[in-house]
Amino acid sequence: MGTSFPSIFNNVVGPIMRGPSSSHTAAAVRIGLLARRLLDEQPRQVVATFDPDGSLASTYRGQGSAMGLAAGLLQMDISDSRMVDAERICREQDIEVLYRIAKLAISHPNTYHLAVKGAGGAEISLVALSTGGGIIRLVELNGEAVVDDSIYVHPLLPIQPQGGDSLPFATPEELENLLAGQGGSLSRWASAYEAALGKIDVQRVVELGAEHFTVMKDSVASGLAGTNYNDRILPRQSDRIASAQQQGLLIPSKLVNSIIASVTAVMETKSAMGTIAAAPTAGSCGTLAGTLTAVAERVDGGAESMAQPVLAAGLIGVFIARAGGFAAEEGGCQYECGSASGMTAAALVELMGGDGQTAMNAASMAMQNTMGLICDPVADRVEVPCLGKNIMAALNAVAAANMALAGYAHVIPLGQVIQAMREVGEGMDKRFCCTCKGGLSTTPEARRIHASMNAATPSGLDTTRGG
Numbered sequence: 146m147g148t149s150f151p152s153i154f155n156n157v158v159g160p161i162m163r164g165p166s167s168s169h170t171a172a173a174v175r176i177g178l179l180a181r182r183l184l185d186e187q188p189r190q191v192v193a194t195f196d197p198d199g200s201l202a203s204t205y206r207g208q209g210s211a212m213g214l215a216a217g218l219l220q221m222d223i224s225d226s227r228m229v230d231a232e233r234i235c236r237e238q239d240i241e242v243l244y245r246i247a248k249l250a251i252s253h254p255n256t257y258h259l260a261v262k263g264a265g266g267a268e269i270s271l272v273a274l275s276t277g278g279g280i281i282r283l284v285e286l287n288g289e290a291v292v293d294d295s296i297y298v299h300p301l302l303p304i305q306p307q308g309g310d311s312l313p314f315a316t317p318e319e320l321e322n323l324l325a326g327q328g329g330s331l332s333r334w335a336s337a338y339e340a341a342l343g344k345i346d347v348q349r350v351v352e353l354g355a356e357h358f359t360v361m362k363d364s365v366a367s368g369l370a371g372t373n374y375n376d377r378i379l380p381r382q383s384d385r386i387a388s389a390q391q392q393g394l395l396i397p398s399k400l401v402n403s404i405i406a407s408v409t410a411v412m413e414t415k416s417a418m419g420t421i422a423a424a425p426t427a428g429s430c431g432t433l434a435g436t437l438t439a440v441a442e443r444v445d446g447g448a449e450s451m452a453q454p455v456l457a458a459g460l461i462g463v464f465i466a467r468a469g470g471f472a473a474e475e476g477g478c479q480y481e482c483g484s485a486s487g488m489t490a491a492a493l494v495e496l497m498g499g500d501g502q503t504a505m506n507a508a509s510m511a512m513q514n515t516m517g518l519i520c521d522p523v524a525d526r527v528e529v530p531c532l533g534k535n536i537m538a539a540l541n542a543v544a545a546a547n548m549a550l551a552g553y554a555h556v557i558p559l560g561q562v563i564q565a566m567r568e569v570g571e572g573m574d575k576r577f578c579c580t581c582k583g584g585l586s587t588t589p590e591a592r593r594i595h596a597s598m599n600a601a602t603p604s605g606l607d608t609t610r611g612g
């Protein structure tokens with residue numbers, strides 16, 4: 146389900162967060178925080194129920210939903226450095242969090258049913274959805290359907306969308322008409338869109354773009370400096386490219402190898418619970434951040450500031466969010482890394498001083514190449530094959546950007562590519578949609594790794610207090 150008027154900083158670039166997955170960790174924090182606010186007192190017991198056929202039943206521990214929910218119940222922010230200890234802190238504060246796997250009436254794969262009892266006797270129940278990229282929807286409160294969740298959910302987000310009726314455009318086709326008549330860069334139109342949506346100054350939009358790029362650049366630096374985290378499949382690897390390059394072991398291409406190292410560094414920061422900007426999701430956070438950082442270090446393009454490519458990427462994501470969003474649980478990794486690749490291709494065109502239509506063409510070509518990409522993480526962790534897919538998405542973006550800048554024909558307009566991706570996602574076998582029930586997830590080696598990491602309890606009542 147798409148969002149009528151997505152915001153660049155609510156729905157696409159960001160949230161700035163910690164944790165392996167925006168749709169599992171950041172969304173879980175927000176749902177926990179929402180429950181805590183609605184309860185309006187210290188929780189005493191929370192029973193979280195997940196549907197056995199959804200994504201959360203098998204991934205809620207490995208992808209950080211349990212940790213995030215505990216953090217939200219403790220009123221932590223999505224970037225709180227204490228998040229990794231949230232379940233332990235819940236136990237210390239006598240907050241009991243139980244997990245049940247049972248059939249739910251709502252069919253969305255990321256559905257949270259929470260029954261919450263407070264220390265002072267208050268009780269609430271709610272049903273909330275994680276729709277990708279850290280965005281949540283409250284659909285039921287105390288048994289009653291919630292028609293307009295904005296008064297509950299919008300205070301948790303950076304932009305308060307209130308100018309939907311004054312947007313300069315809403316669809317890729319409308320933007321292409323404007324570009325044909327007035328020209329301009331994608332970032333210019335992105336700024337106009339976000340400013341109108343949030344009823345804020347264009348200057349504030351540019352500042353937010355710059356702030357997000359700073360987080361991206363820092364996530365590359367912290368990954369390259371070295372990360373450490375126990376619950377992780379992959380070792381530190383981002384330092385290997387530079388040393389292998391120095392030894393003459395690699396196919397010579399300084400830019401390509403720098404992108405590989407930078408994307409890896411962001412993914413390692415994410416996997417070590419460091420701060421990243423999800424763009425459009427935490428699982429795909431390496432693509433835009435790693436590529437932009439690496440290219441900007443080596444190429445003096447035409448962009449005036451790094452806010453511009455971030456905004457260009459964000460606007461491509463707005464169109465994808467409007468069509469249905471980024472949840473791999475709904476349509477596989479094409480929604481995450483495929484979208485990230487299209488966004489990054491547009492950002493690179495912007496970085497090189499290309500115009501808005503060229504940037505949209507680049508996004509179209511990049512996304513044509515990633516259509517059908519499945520989601521099949523190993524051992525519920527967002528590491529394998531996620532790292533390789535982020536790197537593939539990054540290099541695909543570079544190729545698409547150069548193809549567009551050189552004037553290659555993209556043939557299919559971006560809006561139609563997005564719709565086609567949606568159609569492919571809706572027809573995708575749900576074993577390949579982040580359920581860990583197919584693809585690489587169920588190979589013998591993945592099963593062995595999963596068992597050795599002692600991951601999620603697959604069914605029944607998890608009686609471990611707070612995990």
Ligand code: SF4
Pocket residue numbers: 428429473477478479481482519520521522526527528529530531534579
């Ligand atoms: S395979 Fe892609 S969509 Fe699935 S968890 Fe990894 S990065 Fe996310």
